[in-house]
Amino acid sequence: MAEITQCLKTLYLQQDSLTKLHQVALESGLNKSLRPLAWRIFLGVLPSEFGEGWEKIIQKQREKYISLRAKHWDNKEMLDPKPKFIDPLAPPTENPVVKENKDILRRVEGDVQRLFSDQEYFTNTELRNKITRMCYVFAKDNPLKNYQQGFHELMAILYHTFDTDNTTTVFIKSCEELDLTDDEKRILRCVLDKEHLEEDIYTIFEFLMKDLGDFYQSKDAKIDDKRSRIQEKCDEIFGYLNTYDGQYHSLLVKHEVINIFAIKWIKMMFAREFLLNDVVIIWDSLFAFGKKLKLLDGFFLAMLHFVRNDIIENNDQVYTMKRVNKFPPVENLHNLITLAINISEGKPPVIVKKVEPQHEKITSKLTGFFIGKKTKEENKGHEKQFVDKTSTPSTMEAIESNETPSWMSESPWGETVTGKKIRAVNENAEKAKAAENHKILKQSIDQLEAENKKEPLDIEAIKRIVEDLKLSLN
Known part of the structure; x- marks a missing residue:
């Protein structure tokens, strides 16, 4: 009970309630916040400030729909008075108004029969009859919009939302126990009364169409521009x-x-x-x-x-x-x-260019720094340069099998003089190669950073590659 009372006082009954109500709706949704009441306020069905006017407005809206339903629905098959003289040789004709009414009803009923047929709630005959009536009355009372496919679904969702809202159900059952004044209870009971759902949903739909209805172009509308x-x-x-x-x-x-x-x-x-x-x-x-x-x-x-x-x-x-x-x-x-x-609010997402093509482009540039631009044939030749043409068959066999040649294996009796010389040469070569690589990496980093300032490259991709290269230097 306390939760419902707090919800009502915080979001509807206080002077600054509207700001809080908007915030809740935008940030977390209104599942526990009397959604039917909020939607009425947002769509302009009710004024944002709670008061005696709510009850009067709701009653007037309900009376309006009842009147429209009597005018359009109850008389949908009535004919004009029969003419005094009927030519027996003339072909039978149908009153054009009746024909139009039948056409609207046929389209509405056809759509409603298919309405969310996979959900049991919407297969209820009484509900479908109400949706049919509301769609038909709206079409007759709004000839410029008439009935268009989709109206039945919007009405059905509105009806389901108001009918199944849990907080509304709890309020109705426990209204007398809530910490509210008698006037507040009376007004809220009137507004949230589910006995008048058909009248209320029609009104909500009418107000929704004031904003959404522009996108439903009537077949009879005269539009100068070819675009709707x-x-x-x-x-x-x-x-x-x-x-x-x-x-x-x-x-x-x-x-x-x-x-x-x-x-x-x-x-x-x-x-x-x-x-x-x-x-x-x-x-x-x-x-x-x-x-x-x-x-x-x-x-x-x-x-x-x-x-x-x-x-x-x-x-x-x-x-x-x-x-x-x-x-x-x-x-x-x-x-x-x-x-x-x-x-x-004018803050669209920042679109980051696809990283993969940038990686390929940058990798290609780095490869150029290391070995220069070579053709495929040159690269094949480059791979063979590391094998001495005068290598012995045993050395070639060891290379192909990824084994170490016997003359390069460590001696069980200690390092030989020849081995020491070879090791020294190798160490010097590795140091020279490391120094050269360090120099090339440094040049690569400098050029990448320079290009990033000149070209609209992917900044995040550049940063990642530069960081990787810098780690390689450490």
């Missing part, structure tokens, strides 16, 4: 991607997959790419960030960044198509949300 609003949004997002990751942008354009997945991501607010439990957390952040769902852009780009390396490394159109149409599981969703917020 959703296409303009895609252009904006990918244009921004091009400002900080041109390589990735070019690859996606080359593979011609942008419109295939982008429209679905935006219109459905990523609902088809994640599990339902994750979808509501994503929506927490989208609604809390506000600014007409501006975080949609940032989250879109954060998702693209998440699969960036896979797509670039494979560089295959079919693979890219599969990757963006079946998004991989995200282990830490809040990291993705944080990245989305940073992008939306």
Whole structure:
């Protein structure tokens, strides 16, 4: 009980509650924070300041939907008065209004029948009837948007979220025991009453469409520009991607997959790419960030960044198509949300150039320092220079078998005079070689550091190689 009371007072009933509510929604999600109440505030259904006005607003909204339902749903099959004279020879005709109503209903029912059919909750007949009614009433009351595929899924997710919210259930069951005033209890009971879910979800959807509805172009809408609003949004997002990751942008354009997945991501607010439990957390952040769902852009780009390396490394159109149409599981969703917020605030990720090509380039330069640039044939000859042409058959046999020639083996009776001379010569040669290598390594480091200042090479790769070379000198 104390936890619910603390949640209400901290996030909803105090004067500075809104700031804290936004913070919780963006940083950790609203699983334990009365999500249905927060979404109403974020979407503008309720004012942010708690008071008597909440109860009046909610009641008025419910009455509005009941009136719309009576007007559109209850009369959807009514015909206009029959004409006084009917020509028996004329072909049968159907009232155009009734025909339109039937067409809307047919499309809605077809979509609702397929609604999340793999999840038992959504197969409930009563729930599907409610979703059908809400979609139909919205289409009739908003002819410019009409009904479009996807509306039923958005409504269903909203309904499921409000119906299954645990903190709401706990509040309803234990309201009388909470440390709240009688007025606070009365108002909150009214707002969170699950008996009016259909009316409330319709209202929430209506407010959501004020921001998201621009991306649902009606078939009857007259648009001067050949591009729809959703296409303009895609252009904006990918244009921004091009400002900080041109390589990735070019690859996606080359593979011609942008419109295939982008429209679905935006219109459905990523609902088809994640599990339902994750979808509501994503929506927490989208609604809390506000600014007409501006975080949609940032989250879109954060998702693209998440699969960036896979797509670039494979560089295959079919693979890219599969990757963006079946998004991989995200282990830490809040990291993705944080990245989305940073992008939306003008702080995109820093793209580090791929390291491997730089390694190859630098390795090639270092090889040039050590042995100079040689052809393959010269290198083959170089390998044979270490074997004296006058070597005896026994020496050649020992070299090929990786054994030490008998004349170079240590004598069991101590080092011979010849052995001492050979050892001294070898030691001097090794010292000279070490000094030369030290000099070459030093030159390599100096040149790499100089090139790093002149060329836009991968800084991290340069640093790692330079550090390795410096360790070699010690």
